[in-house]
Every structure is written in structure tokens, then in C-alpha cells.
Amino acid sequence: MQAVSDDTRACLEKDNAMTVAPAHATDIPAAIREDGSLKLVIFDCDGVLVDGEHLSTAKMAEEARHHGWDLSNEEAHKIFTGGELVKIGERIGRETGKEMPADWDMMMQDRIVKMMETEAETIDGAHEMLQSVHDLGLPIRIGSNSSGAEMEAKFSSTGLDELLEEERIHSGRDLDMPKPRPDLYLHAAELEGVGPEHCIVLEDSDTGAEAARRAGMACVLLRDLDKPAPSWPGLLRIGHLSEFPQILRQILDAQTSDRPIAA
Structure with missing residues (x-):
């Protein structure tokens, strides 16, 4: 796992582990800073959960x-x-x-x-990844440009509906809030009652990542690491869904640690 840009300091390669952004990196969303707090995980649908x-x-x-x-x-x-x-x-x-x-x-x-x-088929590891995020105690919401009817078909046919609550699934098409506008993600955060800076989004497209950036949220981009990607503070990258719970766990561990915050 690697950062898109070293100067963001949001994610550094160090013995194959992630270093959470230090306290003084104020251009990084609070969701992934060691002096901040992660309160909500928002998932895109296509390319992240469902291969549709x-x-x-x-x-x-x-x-x-x-x-x-x-x-x-x-x-x-x-x-x-x-x-x-x-x-x-x-x-x-x-x-x-x-x-x-x-x-x-x-x-x-x-x-x-x-x-x-x-x-419809799931992205490899989607069921296990969602269960792991649930086990971490983090609330989950879905924000996709797909319609509600389309997501219902995808989630029910793949069995992902057993891990997702209908009222926490939000459609950019139905709400007229399409990405790359940030409205859909801001809507999900507002319904959760948390600030956008405390949210992390899992995306696979530049369009979705741009929506997260405009919303002021941290974002993890699921994409082969040898493929090009945008670069901005707060954007992390993974090559497989199995890496995502590891990132969340490291963030939570750093934010709840009693060790002194780096100057």
C-alpha cells in the first residue's frame, strides 16, 4: 500500500505499514489525522462493492x-x-x-x-471487507450515482444486502446529486450527524474521488497501483479490498493511542 503523493504525508510506506498523518498536517482531513477522529465510512457501489x-x-x-x-x-x-x-x-x-x-x-x-x-457480481473480498468494517464498530453508508432500484438489484443478487441497511444507501441519480458534485457525500454525512472532515470514502473512479475531495473528506482509491491516479492531500491508495480494514484499524489505533502526538 502506498501514498499517491509523498508530500501529502497522509500515507507513507514504512515496513508495509501506514503512518497516520501527524497532528500538524492541517491540510489533511481529520478523519485520518492522529489528532482527529474517524466517524463514518462511505462506500461507492460500482467498482468498489459490485463489479457492475x-x-x-x-x-x-x-x-x-x-x-x-x-x-x-x-x-x-x-x-x-x-x-x-x-x-x-x-x-x-x-x-x-x-x-x-x-x-x-x-x-x-x-x-x-x-x-x-x-x-451482478461482487468485487473480490467485498463481503469479508464489509464485515470487517462492521466489526470495527464504524458506521457505514453508501453513496453512488446508480439509482436506488439498480443498487437494490445489485445488492440483493450478490447477497450484500445482508450487510447493508436500506436507509443508509443513497443514490446520486434519485436525489439529483451526481458526482463529481460533493452533495451526495455531504448528504450522507449530514444524515449521520458528522462533519465531512470526519468521513473517509472508498472509491475507484476519478469522478468519485473528486466528489470526496470537494466535500473535504479523506478518500481511499481502490485501483491497481501501477495505474495513474489523481494526487491531493487526504487521498490514499490500495490495490485490493482486503487492505481497507487494515487502514481503518491503523487510523483508529493511532487516534485512540495515549502516546504523545507528533509535533
């Missing part, structure tokens, strides 16, 4: 080709990942010169929900 993004973007690529845009599934995944259906429909219309149906986003949403009812 490739399925969704492949369906959109199919639709783009139907309207005359010669777009491969791989290209569609790069272009559409993390995007809003309305804006994706507008992009297909611009590229093809065709007027998309007014209800295209709703039509695509229905198709995606039906697909997720049978084809």
Missing part, C-alpha cells in the same frame, strides 16, 4: 452502436465510467447526430436494473 460498471458500460456501448457510433466496449468503459445516464445519452446524440428519445435514460436504467438482477 463493465456490464453497464457494455450495454451503453451496444446502444451507441445501435445509433451509429462505432464504439467498442473497452472504449465505452473509459468514456462512460462514473457518468450520468442523461449526459451519456447526450454524448451519444452528439456523436451520431441523432436526437435521442426523451426517456432514453429511463429506458436504459430499466435495462440495466434487469441485467443486474441476474448478472
Whole structure:
């Protein structure tokens, strides 16, 4: 596990362990500072808990080709990942010169929900990771651009609904708070009754990480460490979900330790 940027001091490699940001690193959110407190964990859905993004973007690529845009599934995944259906429909219309149906986003949403009812799969280690976070005693909320109906299909078909409470699942689409706007994450923190600086977000996309940054929250980016990523204070990186509970445990241990805070 490694930091995106050494100068953030949010996460340093030291004998394969994380060093929590010291007290004087005031540009780091309090959630991961040793003199701060971590009070809420917020998860994205696609790419973090459920491997549904490739399925969704492949369906959109199919639709783009139907309207005359010669777009491969791989290209569609790069272009559409993390995007809003309305804006994706507008992009297909611009590229093809065709007027998309007014209800295209709703039509695509229905198709995606039906697909997720049978084809959704979890990200490797998702069940174990969520259970470990529960065991740490940290409250959990979900903040995703997916609709509530889509997340319900994904979580029920994968069994993740046994570890997640419906009232703690928040949809950027349904609430009209799409990322990269910070509103969805700020909404989740407000409902929990905690300040954004005391939250940590687990994301896989630049769009989601940007939403966390704008919200003033710490963020852990789940992404292969050999792939490029943004860089800002408070952004950490992991390559596998199994690393996330370890990070949280180290943060909590540092924040509850009786040892003197570093000057």
C-alpha cells in the first residue's frame, strides 16, 4: 500500500505499514489525522462493492452502436465510467447526430436494473471487507450515482444486502446529486450527524474521488497501483479490498493511542 503523493504525508510506506498523518498536517482531513477522529465510512457501489460498471458500460456501448457510433466496449468503459445516464445519452446524440428519445435514460436504467438482477457480481473480498468494517464498530453508508432500484438489484443478487441497511444507501441519480458534485457525500454525512472532515470514502473512479475531495473528506482509491491516479492531500491508495480494514484499524489505533502526538 502506498501514498499517491509523498508530500501529502497522509500515507507513507514504512515496513508495509501506514503512518497516520501527524497532528500538524492541517491540510489533511481529520478523519485520518492522529489528532482527529474517524466517524463514518462511505462506500461507492460500482467498482468498489459490485463489479457492475463493465456490464453497464457494455450495454451503453451496444446502444451507441445501435445509433451509429462505432464504439467498442473497452472504449465505452473509459468514456462512460462514473457518468450520468442523461449526459451519456447526450454524448451519444452528439456523436451520431441523432436526437435521442426523451426517456432514453429511463429506458436504459430499466435495462440495466434487469441485467443486474441476474448478472451482478461482487468485487473480490467485498463481503469479508464489509464485515470487517462492521466489526470495527464504524458506521457505514453508501453513496453512488446508480439509482436506488439498480443498487437494490445489485445488492440483493450478490447477497450484500445482508450487510447493508436500506436507509443508509443513497443514490446520486434519485436525489439529483451526481458526482463529481460533493452533495451526495455531504448528504450522507449530514444524515449521520458528522462533519465531512470526519468521513473517509472508498472509491475507484476519478469522478468519485473528486466528489470526496470537494466535500473535504479523506478518500481511499481502490485501483491497481501501477495505474495513474489523481494526487491531493487526504487521498490514499490500495490495490485490493482486503487492505481497507487494515487502514481503518491503523487510523483508529493511532487516534485512540495515549502516546504523545507528533509535533
